[in-house]
Amino acid sequence: MxxxxxxxxxxxxxxxxxxxxxxxxxxxxxxxxxxxxxxxxxxxxxxxxxxxxxxxxxxxxxxxxxxxxxxxxxxxxxxxxxxxxxxxxxxxxxxxxxxxxxxxxxxxxxxxxxxxxxxxxxxxxxxxxxxxxxxxxxLGEPTIWMLTGGLFALSASDVFATVRHVLRLDERLEGIQEEMERLLTEARAHGEHWALEANLAVGEIRHNAEEQRTQWRSRLRERFEERARGERMRALLDRKAFQDRRLMAAFPNLRPHRTEAWETLKHHLRRDKKDTEGKEHEDMQ
Structure with missing residues (x-):
């Protein structure tokens, strides 16, 4: 033992x-x-x-x-x-x-x-x-057991909290992806001007250059956030923002299978951080 x-x-x-x-x-x-x-x-x-x-x-x-x-x-x-x-x-x-x-x-x-x-x-x-x-x-037996117990409790709780967050993040990305698809369907149904942009953003028009598709993706995310002010979408995007930012910083090359939803969440977090920093700067002045 x-x-x-x-x-x-x-x-x-x-x-x-x-x-x-x-x-x-x-x-x-x-x-x-x-x-x-x-x-x-x-x-x-x-x-x-x-x-x-x-x-x-x-x-x-x-x-x-x-x-x-x-x-x-x-x-x-x-x-x-x-x-x-x-x-x-x-x-x-x-x-x-x-x-x-x-x-x-x-x-x-x-x-x-x-x-x-x-x-x-x-x-x-x-x-x-x-x-x-x-x-x-x-160290001696008492100290060894004390350190082992304390470190085990801390590391076990950390593992539990992190795994739970990442599993829920996958569920959130699924929800964001569903909302994006719903908005695309809604746009097509209403014949909105930006439906073509959405199609380009998800790669449905394959012959466009990658740089152009990137621009369209950026536009789509902005339009998506403009329309995603409902309670459900705000909950999906804002939940556990600190943990999301930590994972973004720790794993800059992280690539979830739901890529478009992850890029949308990252865009939202960066934009939210800039808005917060801007407000803090105004308050200081």
Whole structure:
């Protein structure tokens, strides 16, 4: 039992290290602070589970540095690929995509990640984990159990809240998509001028250039928001705005299967944020 608690603390430590790495990398590349990760708290569990996978499979087998590097990279990339696939199946969304990078596999893993994970695995087994193992043991049994209980409660509640939000987000996107289709049908039925624009926006006229279709999509979203002032649509667009913005920032390449509904929600959130900032600026003056 005590060993299980120690392993859980290892998991939390490596998950936190993964969050630091991801948040730092994304903040530097995006030139703004980003709370990177699926969960609200400062942990990326995929890094924690990846570290444990390496520790318990190749960590104590006396491998050479090259063998350890390659084994760690293969194990971590396998985990990343499976996690990407599982999250897409569960939440109907693509959370990261390496399709634009060279040497990638189905957009789920890439060579750069392979090299990073291999290096992390080598450093982990040779230096970090021996130190961490001694450090955790030195805490003493009461402290280990206290930390395990507290961290487990926090992480479990975070997982529950985040998963519930993402599942409900998928339901909201379905509702937004239905409302968009209803407006399109209504526009066609009334012979409105912007029905043709709506058709272009959803790609029904295939021969138009992508740039033009993007412009039409923007127009459609504006018209959609103008008409979507009803109680149901406001509830769909405004519900859990903070969580939605956090996911947008943490996963800028997030691609739900209901793409048009997601782009409409993003457009609404950005517009709402600008309006709020504008009002705050006026109040300060």
């Amino acid at each position: 005590l060993f299980g608690a120690q392993v859980f603390l290892w998991l939390m430590f490596y998950s936190f290290c993964g969050w630091v790495y991801e948040s730092t990398l994304c903040s530097l590349t995006g030139k703004r602070l980003v709370n990177r990760g699926f969960l609200n708290g400062p942990i990326c569990p995929i890094y924690g589970f990846g570290a444990l996978l390496v520790i318990f499979t190749v960590g104590s087998s006396g491998n050479s540095p090259v063998s350890l590097f390659l084994s760690s990279a293969v194990l971590a990339c396998t985990l990343e690929y499976f996690t990407s696939w599982a999250m897409e199946k569960l939440f109907h969304a693509r959370w990261w995509d390496y399709s634009s990078m060279r040497f990638q596999l189905n957009g789920r893993v890439c060579l750069a990640g392979f090299l990073v994970f291999g290096t992390f695995g080598l450093v982990l087994v040779e230096w970090v984990h021996p130190w961490l193992e001694r450090k955790v043991i030195s």
